[in-house]
Amino acid sequence: MPAVIVVHGGAWAIPDELAEASVAGVKVAARGGYSVLRRGGSALDAVEAAVRSMEDNSVFNAGHGATLNTDGEVELDAIIMDGRTLGSGAVSCVKNIPHPVSLARAVMEKTSHTMLTDKGANLFAESIGMSTVPTDSLVTEYEWREWEKHKHYVTGVMEDFNSQWAHDTVGAVALDHAGNVACATSTGGIRNKMVGRVGDSPVVGCGGFADNCIGAVSCTGHGESILKVTLARLILSHIERGLSVADASQMSLWFMGERVLGAGGAVVVSSAGQWAATFTTERMAWASVENDVLSYGLDPKDVRKEKLLFE
Numbered sequence: 001m002p003a004v005i006v007v008h009g010g011a012w013a014i015p016d017e018l019a020e021a022s023v024a025g026v027k028v029a030a031r032g033g034y035s036v037l038r039r040g041g042s043a044l045d046a047v048e049a050a051v052r053s054m055e056d057n058s059v060f061n062a063g064h065g066a067t068l069n070t071d072g073e074v075e076l077d078a079i080i081m082d083g084r085t086l087g088s089g090a091v092s093c094v095k096n097i098p099h100p101v102s103l104a105r106a107v108m109e110k111t112s113h114t115m116l117t118d119k120g121a122n123l124f125a126e127s128i129g130m131s132t133v134p135t136d137s138l139v140t141e142y143e144w145r146e147w148e149k150h151k152h153y154v155t156g157v158m159e160d161f162n163s164q165w166a167h168d169t170v171g172a173v174a175l176d177h178a179g180n181v182a183c184a185t186s187t188g189g190i191r192n193k194m195v196g197r198v199g200d201s202p203v204v205g206c207g208g209f210a211d212n213c214i215g216a217v218s219c220t221g222h223g224e225s226i227l228k229v230t231l232a233r234l235i236l237s238h239i240e241r242g243l244s245v246a247d248a249s250q251m252s253l254w255f256m257g258e259r260v261l262g263a264g265g266a267v268v269v270s271s272a273g274q275w276a277a278t279f280t281t282e283r284m285a286w287a288s289v290e291n292d293v294l295s296y297g298l299d300p301k302d303v304r305k306e307k308l309l310f311e
């Protein structure tokens with residue numbers, strides 16, 4: 001089974017000043033995740049590695065570089081899902097965790113639950129010895145400036161999934177050589193969200209879903225819209241009834257636009273190895289690797305390719 005990874009760095013109106021860094025960031029993440037698969041690693045390890053790389057990259061709204069809520073605080077959400085078992089783990093509203101995706105994985109593997117939130121999630125992180133950082137160290141100068149400029153949530157959402165407002169949730173899907181799929185999604189949410197707001201990203205079937213019998217999806221975009229249409233599962237339902245991954249993604253995003261006026265994007269891989277990166281926002285940075293060929297893009301219909309060399 002040829003291994004595949006597809007990653008995204010968030011669907012929104014990415015301004016030109018962030019375009020190059022966003023594309024560079026998804027390329028690095030896809031290559032990193034693919035190296036795991038190439039060595040015979042699991043889809044789960046590959047999506048975690050890819051998302052951790054983007055959580056470390058402050059151009060993206062996940063981990064370091066996260067957006068701020070109305071109180072000027074960071075609250076992070078993440079999910080990871082294993083298509084082999086349908087096991088998933090998620091965290092929401094966590095503060096001083098640089099890699100929420102790894103905490104989500106620990107919830108999946110070390111607890112009897114699927115999601116921990118806020119203080120409980122932080123207590124759990126402490127109990128397993130996960131390293132924490134001062135929350136302020138996750139906030140960039142860019143985010144402080146943008147937060148000061150755009151203090152109105154609703155106008156921002158209208159403009160940006162729709163405009164330059166919320167940004168850069170990250171996600172990855174992968175298929176490994178053994179035929180297992182996995183997904184992971186991590187975000188700081190939407191700028192100026194209410195304290196305690198949880199978006200689609202950590203909710204199973206919405207921000208992500210993975211099932212070895214069908215495929216895996218990671219979503220991005222206006223969270224409240226994605227939740228209304230359970231976007232990740234909707235895409236997989238269309239694949240289940242025979243649509244190609246590209247048609248299934250396009251049809252589901254089109255439906256979200258028509259039915260609830262929401263825009264967004266998704267990366268998808270089927271258990272047969274078909275993949276797609278699709279969006280209805282102005283831009284989405286994405287990258288994929290299969291057979292050592294890296295594909296990537298930012299604007300609609302923009303697909304660039306490079307052959308990767310490995311030692």
Ligand code: ASP
Pocket residue numbers: 010011166167168169187188189190198199200201219220221222223224226
């Ligand atoms: N879906 C995320 C949320 O609503 C935001 C994004 O994808 O940029 O929290």
